[in-house]
Amino acid sequence: MTTNDTSGRLDEALERLHTSGPERGRLSNHAPMVVESLAARGQAAAVHRWLDLYRPRLEEFPNPVQPVTDADWRAALGDIRRAADWIAYFTRALAERPWREVLALWWPRLLPGLYGAATHPVIRAGHAVRALEGQENAPRIAELAHALGYWAARHRPVTGLTELPGAPTAAASLDAVPAVHAESPAYPDRLAVVRALPRWAEDVSDPDTARARLTELVRAATHRYATHGHGEETMLVHAATAPNAVLRALDSLPRELWAPSLHAAWTASAAVTAMYAPDEPVAYEPPARLTAEEVVERALAHGDEHVIKLTDTALDVGDERALAAALRSVELSRPLV
Structure with a gap:
C-alpha cells in the first residue's frame, strides 16, 4: 500500500x-x-x-x-x-x-x-x-x-563495542540487548555509555541474505514496540524506522553495499534498544482490529511525527502485530496540536 x-x-x-x-x-x-x-x-x-x-x-x-x-x-x-x-x-x-x-x-x-x-x-x-x-x-x-x-x-560513528553472544533470530537478539543507564536523558550521553551489544548476522556477506535479514530486523523491531514502546515512546520508534530507512535504500545502492548496510542497521537498532529498554515488557492487544487504511487514518488524526513514521514502517511490515505496534504508539504518544 x-x-x-x-x-x-x-x-x-x-x-x-x-x-x-x-x-x-x-x-x-x-x-x-x-x-x-x-x-x-x-x-x-x-x-x-x-x-x-x-x-x-x-x-x-x-x-x-x-x-x-x-x-x-x-x-x-x-x-x-x-x-x-x-x-x-x-x-x-x-x-x-x-x-x-x-x-x-x-x-x-x-x-x-x-x-x-x-x-x-x-x-x-x-x-x-x-x-x-x-x-x-x-x-x-x-x-x-x-x-x-x-x-x-551529524555524522557520528560508534566504535569500541564489545561483542556479546547473540541469538539466531533478530527478535531473540534484541531481547538479549543489555539495558544501559545514563545520568542524562540526552541521546548523545546515552549513546556514549553503550559499550557492548550482541552479535547478530555478523557473518552475512551475500547481498540477498543481507536483504532478508534486514527485513527480519525491521519486522522484529516493529513488533517489539508493541510490548516495549513504553520504555520511551518516541525514541524506541527509531529501533524500527532506522533499519527500515536502510532497507528502503537498498535497491538504489550497489549490491556490495547491502551487507555493510545490514551490519550498521543492526548496531543502530540494538543501540537504541539498549538506551531506552523498559524494565519489563507488557502484554498488549490492540483495542480493535483495523485495516491498514484505518490505522493510517488514526495516525494522521493523532498527528505526532513519530507515530506517523512508525505507522509507515508498520505498513511496510504489513502484519497484524506491526499494526498493533502502530496503534500502541498512538496510545503512548502526545498528539500534535
Whole structure:
C-alpha cells in the first residue's frame, strides 16, 4: 500500500520545507519525513494541513560557514555548524551527476556515522530515496541533498563495542540487548555509555541474505514496540524506522553495499534498544482490529511525527502485530496540536 503522489502536493511541501533548517534546537526537523510518509500512504491531500500544524516548530535555514570541497570534506564531517555547507555541497553534486551515483559514492562514507542525531539523517535519506524512486524531479533531488547534507553534518560513528553472544533470530537478539543507564536523558550521553551489544548476522556477506535479514530486523523491531514502546515512546520508534530507512535504500545502492548496510542497521537498532529498554515488557492487544487504511487514518488524526513514521514502517511490515505496534504508539504518544 504505497503510492506515488502525482498531485504535486508532496513536491510543494518539500519546496516549502527547503527554506527551513534540518534541526530545531538540537531536535531534528521531522517534517520532510512525515510529508513523504503521508504522500506514500495515500494521504497527500493532508500534507499541507499537517505541515501547517508543524510549522511553528521549524527554524530558519542555517547560515553557511565555508564551502565543503572534494579536497577537504573529511574535515567537515560531523560538524553541525557546517550543515548549510554540506547541503550546498550535495546540491552541487546532484546537479552534476545522477542521484544514484552520488548515493553510491557517499553511502559507504556516511554509513559508519548513521548513529548521529538519533539516526534521523539516515531516516530522512530513506524517505528521500523512496520519493525519488517514485518520481525524479527537482524538489525530490533537493530533498536528497538536504538529507545527505544533514547526515554528513551529524555524522557520528560508534566504535569500541564489545561483542556479546547473540541469538539466531533478530527478535531473540534484541531481547538479549543489555539495558544501559545514563545520568542524562540526552541521546548523545546515552549513546556514549553503550559499550557492548550482541552479535547478530555478523557473518552475512551475500547481498540477498543481507536483504532478508534486514527485513527480519525491521519486522522484529516493529513488533517489539508493541510490548516495549513504553520504555520511551518516541525514541524506541527509531529501533524500527532506522533499519527500515536502510532497507528502503537498498535497491538504489550497489549490491556490495547491502551487507555493510545490514551490519550498521543492526548496531543502530540494538543501540537504541539498549538506551531506552523498559524494565519489563507488557502484554498488549490492540483495542480493535483495523485495516491498514484505518490505522493510517488514526495516525494522521493523532498527528505526532513519530507515530506517523512508525505507522509507515508498520505498513511496510504489513502484519497484524506491526499494526498493533502502530496503534500502541498512538496510545503512548502526545498528539500534535
